[in-house]
Amino acid sequence: MDNILVNKNGKARGLAIGTSIAVGVVMLPTVAAETTALATNDWVGISFWIATAAMLASTVFFLVERQNVGDKWKTSMTVAALVTGVAWYHYTYMREVWASSYAETGIGVSPVVYRYIDWLITVPLQIVEFYLILAAVGVATAAMFRNLFGASIVMLVAGFFGEAMSGDGQTFDGMEMIWFAVGMAAYIYILFEINRGSVLEAAMTTSESTQFAFNAMRGIVTIGWLIYPIGYFLGTGDDPDTDALNTLYNIADLVNKTAFGMMIWYAAVKDSE
Numbered sequence: 713m714d715n716i717l718v719n720k721n722g723k724a725r726g727l728a729i730g731t732s733i734a735v736g737v738v739m740l741p742t743v744a745a746e747t748t749a750l751a752t753n754d755w756v757g758i759s760f761w762i763a764t765a766a767m768l769a770s771t772v773f774f775l776v777e778r779q780n781v782g783d784k785w786k787t788s789m790t791v792a793a794l795v796t797g798v799a800w801y802h803y804t805y806m807r808e809v810w811a812s813s814y815a816e817t818g819i820g821v822s823p824v825v826y827r828y829i830d831w832l833i834t835v836p837l838q839i840v841e842f843y844l845i846l847a848a849v850g851v852a853t854a855a856m857f858r859n860l861f862g863a864s865i866v867m868l869v870a871g872f873f874g875e876a877m878s879g880d881g882q883t884f885d886g887m888e889m890i891w892f893a894v895g896m897a898a899y900i901y902i903l904f905e906i907n908r909g910s911v912l913e914a915a916m917t918t919s920e921s922t923q924f925a926f927n928a929m930r931g932i933v934t935i936g937w938l939i940y941p942i943g944y945f946l947g948t949g950d951d952p953d954t955d956a957l958n959t960l961y962n963i964a965d966l967v968n969k970t971a972f973g974m975m976i977w978y979a980a981v982k983d984s985e
């Protein structure tokens with residue numbers, strides 16, 4: 713306590729905590745806005761609520777832990793905190809869209825617009841995170857960044873058009889599947905790009921912790937990201953299962969944002985020991 717303002721590390725930590733508190737206070741009116749009480753049987757609403765809390769906790773954790781890792785990992789920790797922080801902000805609205813419609817009608821409404829605005833910000837941030845890992849592996853190029861970035865935008869825009877059309881009462885369900893195919897093509901391209909032979913080879917020559925981060929990234933894109941198209945598939949078309957779509961999206965966000973950030977943190981701590 714006596715040296716928290718003197719010691720360089722303590723000062724930086726104090727700054728991080730201060731920033732977290734300031735962000736929290738500024739956000740308070742929206743977070744604590746008049747809210748519909750969650751119905752006791754609203755399981756999807758409960759998953760929204762859990763995700764909201766987890767995103768906030770992760771953000772504070774990544775910001776504070778940033779001080780305990782080596783310099784070269786600090787930017788990765790910052791980006792991880794931005795991803796969960798932006799998601800937390802949107803979850804406070806998404807859960808409200810869902811829970812209020814469920815409480816009124818017994819049927820939850822998908823917060824499509826908030827969801828996609830969130831993804832449009834957090835997915836490119838994750839691409840930055842991937843780029844930092846690929847740079848540590850020694851294979852990052854500007855072209856690669858541009859391609860991954862471009863493909864992720866195509867994927868999301870296609871998903872948005874498909875979902876915005878879903879359940880609109882017009883019987884042109886085929887369009888949802890066409891947009892799905894466009895999104896899948898972009899996703900498969902991303903998988904291909906990070907699994908190139910030259911990338912895998914270069915990764916094998918790096919430190920243990922860099923390899924851990926690299927494999928975490930591949931696992932996230934291959935398995936974590938795959939949950940989203942499954943949710944989309946179940947939640948659009950003739951007989952859309954909106955509960956399944958939102959539950960899967962919420963779980964996927966926890967895996968891809970919180971758990972991925974934790975893996976980055978673990979690699980960073982291992983490397984900084």
Ligand SMILES: *C/C=C(C)/C=C/C=C(C)/C=C/C1=C(C)CCCC1(C)C
Binds near residue numbers: 835838892
């Ligand atoms: C933090 C949010 C993340 C990591 C969101 C990722 C979203 C996807 C990987 C979405 C993928 C989709 C397809 C592959 C096909 C079209 C439908 C989407 C947009 C759900």
